[in-house]
Amino acid sequence: MDFFIQLLVGGISVGFLYGLSAMGFVMIFKSSSVLNFAHGELLAIGAYFFLAFIVWAKLPFLLAFLLALVGCFLLGIMIERIFLRPLIGEPLIFVIMLTVGLAAMFKGIILLIWGGNLHTYPNFLPETLGINWGVVRIPPVYSATLVIGMLFLLLFGLFFKFSSQGIYMRSVADNQRAALSLGVHVKRVFALSWAIAALVAGMSGMVLGIINGVNVHDLSAIGLKVFPVVILGGLDSIGGAIIGGIIIGLLETFTGGYLSPSLRDVVPYVILVLILLLKPYGLFGLKEIERV
Amino acid sequence: MENLLLQLNNISVVYSDVIQVLKGVSLSVQKNRIVSLLGSNGAGKTTTLKAISGLLKPENGKVTDGTILYQGRELQNQAPETITRNGIIQVLEGRQPFKYLTIEENLRVGTATRWGKPYRSDLEKVYHYFPALWKRRRGLAGYCSGGELQMLVMGRALMAHPELLLLDEPSLGLAPLVVIEIFRIIRRINEEEGTTIILVEQNARMALQIAHHGYVMENGKIVMEGSADILRDNPDIREFYLGMSAAGNIKSYADVKSYRRRKRWL
Numbered sequence: 001m002d003f004f005i006q007l008l009v010g011g012i013s014v015g016f017l018y019g020l021s022a023m024g025f026v027m028i029f030k031s032s033s034v035l036n037f038a039h040g041e042l043l044a045i046g047a048y049f050f051l052a053f054i055v056w057a058k059l060p061f062l063l064a065f066l067l068a069l070v071g072c073f074l075l076g077i078m079i080e081r082i083f084l085r086p087l088i089g090e091p092l093i094f095v096i097m098l099t100v101g102l103a104a105m106f107k108g109i110i111l112l113i114w115g116g117n118l119h120t121y122p123n124f125l126p127e128t129l130g131i132n133w134g135v136v137r138i139p140p141v142y143s144a145t146l147v148i149g150m151l152f153l154l155l156f157g158l159f160f161k162f163s164s165q166g167i168y169m170r171s172v173a174d175n176q177r178a179a180l181s182l183g184v185h186v187k188r189v190f191a192l193s194w195a196i197a198a199l200v201a202g203m204s205g206m207v208l209g210i211i212n213g214v215n216v217h218d219l220s221a222i223g224l225k226v227f228p229v230v231i232l233g234g235l236d237s238i239g240g241a242i243i244g245g246i247i248i249g250l251l252e253t254f255t256g257g258y259l260s261p262s263l264r265d266v267v268p269y270v271i272l273v274l275i276l277l278l279k280p281y282g283l284f285g286l287k288e289i290e291r292v
Numbered sequence: 293m294e295n296l297l298l299q300l301n302n303i304s305v306v307y308s309d310v311i312q313v314l315k316g317v318s319l320s321v322q323k324n325r326i327v328s329l330l331g332s333n334g335a336g337k338t339t340t341l342k343a344i345s346g347l348l349k350p351e352n353g354k355v356t357d358g359t360i361l362y363q364g365r366e367l368q369n370q371a372p373e374t375i376t377r378n379g380i381i382q383v384l385e386g387r388q389p390f391k392y393l394t395i396e397e398n399l400r401v402g403t404a405t406r407w408g409k410p411y412r413s414d415l416e417k418v419y420h421y422f423p424a425l426w427k428r429r430r431g432l433a434g435y436c437s438g439g440e441l442q443m444l445v446m447g448r449a450l451m452a453h454p455e456l457l458l459l460d461e462p463s464l465g466l467a468p469l470v471v472i473e474i475f476r477i478i479r480r481i482n483e484e485e486g487t488t489i490i491l492v493e494q495n496a497r498m499a500l501q502i503a504h505h506g507y508v509m510e511n512g513k514i515v516m517e518g519s520a521d522i523l524r525d526n527p528d529i530r531e532f533y534l535g536m537s538a539a540g541n542i543k544s545y546a547d548v549k550s551y552r553r554r555k556r557w558l
Contacts, residue, residue: 087353163398171390171401178388178445181347182452183296183376183405 005136007257013142014211015249016149018222019070019242022229023156024197029230031193033092034084037099039201040223041106044216046202047209051119061124068206069199076198080191086185092247093187103220110216119214133154145207152200152204160238162181169193173236228272234285244283247271267274297323297488298344299458303358303368303544304338305343305512306391307351307420313339315512320458321505326482326489328503328520330533335509338385341458344490345371345382361457377405383448385492386464387441391434395425398433398444402451411451418447422475422523439470442476443477447490456488457481469493475502496533500524 019277021043028036036042049071053064083102089097151257160166171179172189180186191282205219212218233240248268275283305314312385314336321327329337342348343355344367355368367375390398406550418503419426422443427521428436434442442462449457459478462469466531479502481487500506506523516523523529 038323166405167397167400168391168404168407170393170397174390174392175388177347177350178384178390179401179404180350181345181382181384181388182448183373183381184401185464248299255483263320 004197004259006138007253009138009142009146011250013149013249013255014208014253015179016025016153017144017245018225018229020152021201021223022226022233022241022245023238024200024212025053025226026233026236027169027193027239028197030238031086031169032190034095035097036197037096039105039197039226040220041110042076042198042201043208043223044074044110044199044214044219045075045106045206046133046205047219048216049202050206050209051114051121051214053075054121054124054180055119059136065206068283069203071269072198072202073195075202076195077191079198080194084190084194084212085187104130107220109154113272114216116216121214125210134273139270141211143205145211148203148207149239152203154221156200156238158197165192211267225268229281231283232275232283234282237282237284240282240284295323296364297321298490299359299361300340300344301359301361302481303343303360304356305353306356307348307353309354313353313512317512317514318358319510319514320519321488321490324482324486325486325505326479326491326505328490328491328493328496328499329389329509330493330499330506330523330529331509333494336512337509337514338460340509341382341460341490341492344366344375344456345380345386346370346375346460347382365540369467376428376452379453380458381449381452381454381456382406383445383460383462384459385460387438387445389433389436389441389444391432393433393546394430394431395433395444399425399448401453401552402448405452414451414453418450421481422447438466441471441472442466442474444479446474446477450485454487458490458492460492461494462491463493463498471498477492478502496529500529 021039024042025036028034046068049068051065053059053067053104054061058062059067080104082096083098087098087265102152125140125249126142129143131138131143143200160170168184169189172186176186201223208219208222225248229244230241232245232247233242251268251271252264255267259267279285300317300319301319302314302316303314304313304316329340331337339348342351344360346367348354349369349371358368360368362378362380367378368441370497380455390401396415399415400411403409403414423448424440425443425558428440428539432441433441434446446462447460463472463476466474475498478489478491482489487511491499491503496515500520500523503520506518506520507514508523516526516529
């Protein structure tokens with residue numbers, strides 16, 4: 001039973017990370033219909049930013065965390081400004097190929113600076129963060145992940161629901177022409193969605209780096225997991241991305257725990273195929289509102 | 293003529309560098325007036341509105357000739373972000389709500405041109421003009437009826453404090469009673485807010501009832517203009533748009549000889 005609960009908590013917290021980074025992916029897709037193949041690299045960049053701040057600059061970890069987030073946010077804006085804005089109006093496939101190129105470029109830069117070895121963060125999480133209720137023992141990383149995950153989710157939920165800028169972003173995703181006619185700054189919305197996507201992806205990368213260590217190949221491979229997550233949740237549903245992430249996270253840890261660690265990367269895809277057979281648009285995919 | 297708000301001087305619009313839609317359109321709009329733009333499908337009415345609001349750009353259209361003067365400034369081929377911030381808001385044809393946003397969120401998108409400024413009193417103003425929206429303000433726009441949606445998109449435009457409101461076929465696909473209601477509100481907005489309105493309509497009878505001035509377009513050109521009263525009494529307008537013979541009785545379509553039906557002002 002305690003093993004089960006440990007797997008459950010581990011799965012949910014990893015799932016939160018998958019979900020959050022998938023949320024960034026979905027945001028870019030919703031606002032500009034671009035599939036971002038460089039998402040895994042954004043995760044890795046977040047982790048390496050954090051590494052640079054905490055190991056090289058020796059900053060306290062909270063400050064390093066915040067600075068790394070700011071760095072990711074700015075990087076997202078820069079990607080949109082420098083690479084994507086000139087391609088507005090070009091066929092979508094150009095933009096998608098561009099993201100493939102970006103992925104190669106970012107990976108190359110990281111390998112150039114840090115090399116392909118595994119790096120680890122110094123252990124900075126206090127042991128008191130861990131939960132120790134008799135049989136249930138949860139390592140501090142996982143409880144921290146849960147808290148951070150929920151915090152981000154809440155923050156972005158509130159942002160999209162209530163803030164004007166969040167509503168403008170949703171309006172662009174909903175009907176770009178109408179948003180334009182009302183003077184919504186559509187390019188600014190694109191930039192902001194890239195910035196937020198890079199921020200949440202970077203955040204997930206940092207936490208995954210704390211859990212597994214920092215390695216560019218592993219982290220960009222985790223970025224690939226965004227695809228089963230968003231396909232499961234529905235490509236255009238932010239809530240679906242979170243739930244899809246948690247489902248994939250749970251499937252992975254339970255397969256790893258009960259069946260075999262070598263199967264953990266396979267079973268989620270098998271379940272994915274089954275779900276798609278039943279619900280081709282994903283669990284929460286777009287159901288167009290039809291007025292009858 | 294210091295009351296002049298908008299002036300189009302001989303503008304030509306070309307889509308994708310090859311398709312010429314407007315061939316030298318000139319019109320002028322006085323402040324606080326309702327100007328109606330009439331004409332059959334494909335005459336270039338919507339394109340004229342889009343040339344003014346800058347929405348040609350995303351559709352690969354361009355003003356290739358002529359000038360659009362708004363309050364003395366040239367506006368042709370500017371980005372819609374700039375033009376809307378000068379107080380020109382277009383309400384698109386076919387309503388175009390944000391389906392997955394609630395009514396109130398839809399209205400809040402109208403504040404995009406003045407992000408960060410208070411908007412509560414504007415919401416109240418919109419609910420005052422369109423009480424039907426108040427009841428549904430928490431519901432998704434995708435589930436509203438056509439009449440409610442028309443009110444919603446007009447209210448959304450009002451949230452931006454437009455100086456010049458471009459309305460593209462507000463009566464499209466609405467029941468006659470709803471059309472009357474919508475037109476009554478358009479007139480009230482013009483009178484109470486002092487908003488200048490350019491109204492594109494197929495429903496010439498309604499449009500000429502509330503407009504002060506009218507233009508008739510055909511094949512990308514203005515073929516006739518005049519005050520609404522004069523246009524209403526023009527025998528050609530009566531025949532082609534209001535469906536009456538010169539004598540004033542309603543004409544049967546069968547009576548119109550086909551060669552006469554075809555011949556307009558070409």
